Amino acid sequence: AQSVTQLDSQVPVFEEAPVELRCNYSSSVSVYLFWYVQYPNQGLQLLLKYLSGSTLVKGINGFEAEFNKSQTSFHLRKPSVHISDTAEYFCAVIPTGNTGTASKLTFGTGTRLQVTL
Amino acid sequence: KAGVTQTPRYLIKTRGQQVTLSCSPISGHRSVSWYQQTPGQGLQFLFEYFSETQRNKGNFPGRFSGRQFSNSRSEMNVSTLELGDSALYLCASSLRGGRLNIQYFGAGTRLSVL
Numbered sequence: 001a002q003s004v005t006q007l008d009s010q011v012p013v014f015e016e017a018p019v020e021l022r023c024n025y026s027s028s029v030s031v032y033l034f035w036y037v038q039y040p041n042q043g044l045q046l047l048l049k050y051l052s053g054s055t056l057v058k059g060i061n062g063f064e065a066e067f068n069k070s071q072t073s074f075h076l077r078k079p080s081v082h083i084s085d086t087a088e089y090f091c092a093v094i095p096t097g098n099t100g101t102a103s104k105l106t107f108g109t110g111t112r113l114q115v116t117l
Numbered sequence: 118k119a120g121v122t123q124t125p126r127y128l129i130k131t132r133g134q135q136v137t138l139s140c141s142p143i144s145g146h147r148s149v150s151w152y153q154q155t156p157g158q159g160l161q162f163l164f165e166y167f168s169e170t171q172r173n174k175g176n177f178p179g180r181f182s183g184r185q186f187s188n189s190r191s192e193m194n195v196s197t198l199e200l201g202d203s204a205l206y207l208c209a210s211s212l213r214g215g216r217l218n219i220q221y222f223g224a225g226t227r228l229s230v231l
Contacts, residue, residue: 036222043121043207043222090160104150104173105220107160 002027002093006108013115015083021076021111023065023091031093033074034105035065038088047089050074061085086115119144121210121223129229135196138226142189142210148172149191150220151183154205163206166191167213195228203230 003026013019025031032051036044048059055067065076074091091108122141130136142149151163162175166185183193189210195202205227209220 041224043123043224044209045222046219049219092160104162104165104175105152105160106162109159 002029002031002095002106004091004093004106004108006089006091006111008111009109010112010114013081013113015115015117016080018079019077019081019085019113021089021091021113023074023076023108025072025074025091025093027072027093027095030096032096033065033067034092034094035059035063035074035076036090036092036107037061038090038110040087044090047076081113081115083115083117085113088112121208121221123206123208123223123226125226126224127227127229129231130198131231132198132200134198135194136198136228137192137194138206138208138228140191140193140208140210140223142191142208143221146210146212146221147189148211148213148218149185149189150209150211151191151193152207152209153177154207154225155203160207163193198230200230202228204228 005024034049035047037047038044047063048057050057050067058064063078067074088110090110092105094105124139148167150165152160154160165173169185180196185191205225207225209222211218211220
């Protein structure tokens, strides 16, 4: 089984400041990793994903994340945030192997990013 | 290309009633998954359908059921509603399901049980 931990439930930050949202996972098998964003009253939108290759992945809206296998982490970063980045961010994993678990994503509990002036 | 469409967006029901939620996937997508989102439990996987067959199921009671039609549209049904069923229900579609097929989410149906 997999589990995802997002230690920070809320992260307040001023506009134009950098931000890092932390994600750690636990799994006995290899996983693919994702970050999704949820704006108020909306569904989830894929920000970025790590499937293989370079451990630094770039996503939409200027976000990037780095996969660290030894630390089982996949932290999300943005060098300069904007008011419009205020949203809930979810880290998620799915096993890479054929374990019969199909498309079942395991999500973290989410981090609320609050950007203020 | 239209995204994932969920209807209705909001629902209010009373305990004991049943409810049906609908999800239309992105054109060409054949896999549909359902998730329940609550403040206490976060996002939890309900089930996945592919080619009209349930391929995977989460840890929810039998009151939660679903189906998929030949055009890939999916419905989920909750019978004998309980207060704890109040949640945002999200539907996600992907081309064929599986790990390499990215899931795209709809805006959700917010169900309130009174």
